[in-house]
Amino acid sequence: MLEKINVQEIITLAKQAGEAIMAVYEKDFEVEFKTDQSPLTEADKAAHHIIEQGLLKLDQQNGTQIPILSEEGKNIPYETRKNWEYFWLVDPVDGTKEFVKKNGEFTVNIALIHKDTPVLGVVYAPALNTTYWAKQGEGAFKDGQKLPLKTAQQRKTYKIVASRSHMSQETKDFIDAIETNKEKELVSIGSSLKICLVAEGEADIYPRLGPTMEWDTGAAHAIVSEAGMQLQKYGDEIYSTHIYNKENLLNDWFIVS
Numbered sequence: 001m002l003e004k005i006n007v008q009e010i011i012t013l014a015k016q017a018g019e020a021i022m023a024v025y026e027k028d029f030e031v032e033f034k035t036d037q038s039p040l041t042e043a044d045k046a047a048h049h050i051i052e053q054g055l056l057k058l059d060q061q062n063g064t065q066i067p068i069l070s071e072e073g074k075n076i077p078y079e080t081r082k083n084w085e086y087f088w089l090v091d092p093v094d095g096t097k098e099f100v101k102k103n104g105e106f107t108v109n110i111a112l113i114h115k116d117t118p119v120l121g122v123v124y125a126p127a128l129n130t131t132y133w134a135k136q137g138e139g140a141f142k143d144g145q146k147l148p149l150k151t152a153q154q155r156k157t158y159k160i161v162a163s164r165s166h167m168s169q170e171t172k173d174f175i176d177a178i179e180t181n182k183e184k185e186l187v188s189i190g191s192s193l194k195i196c197l198v199a200e201g202e203a204d205i206y207p208r209l210g211p212t213m214e215w216d217t218g219a220a221h222a223i224v225s226e227a228g229m230q231l232q233k234y235g236d237e238i239y240s241t242h243i244y245n246k247e248n249l250l251n252d253w254f255i256v257s
Helices: 007-025 042-062 096-101 169-177 193-199 214-226
Strands: 068-070 086-094 107-114 117-125 130-135 140-142 158-163 184-189 206-208 231-235 238-241 254-256
Touching (some): 007 042, 007 086, 007 107, 007 130, 042 068, 086 096, 086 214, 107 214, 117 214, 130 214, 140 214, 158 206, 169 206, 184 193, 193 214, 193 254
Parallel strands (some): 068 086
Antiparallel strands (some): 107 117, 130 140, 231 238, 231 254
């Protein structure tokens, strides 16, 4: 299945969604709130529609039938999902809070999951015009440059990435407990760009000891894995495999390093 997917076509699709997002971003827009109080804008809906239609068109072109699980799509019961061999995991606008604040730190996330593992990922930041992508066995890239771009030896400080909008007390405690012979430097940024900063070698670690959803991480997880790093489940100070398509789509706490 993976060999049938051309990652460049997924990048093109992410950029088309990005154009629709920026058309909303550059004007005054309404913000709705979902039942969990997370924000929703017409950009989320427009990007979802473009990605969904584009992936369905690719199905026709490739002779495939890959289901789509999107944050803005309909709720698909676990009884149906659990039998999926491959599926697309999509967040049309990751970092809607950053979008609403107009700070540019939001992304389009498109991942291909094989059973419980991301095998392809595209993360496009339309306001920054930056694209990260990876395909299993082919490496990870930022705007065409192979990742990582920097090693730990090239970083003067120990860089820790943290969420711009969701910093938990547990994450603060984890950061305080990190032992390093370098000066600690905290970098705050929105969306899946946090994971991508570790993948490109711009940061050492991203601890996320707080709630996220599978579509928040799937695409960037593929990128960080192909860059030679890990996104691992973290609980009781034990690291283990971070998996997808669980009955509950809420992510476990995780560490990227």
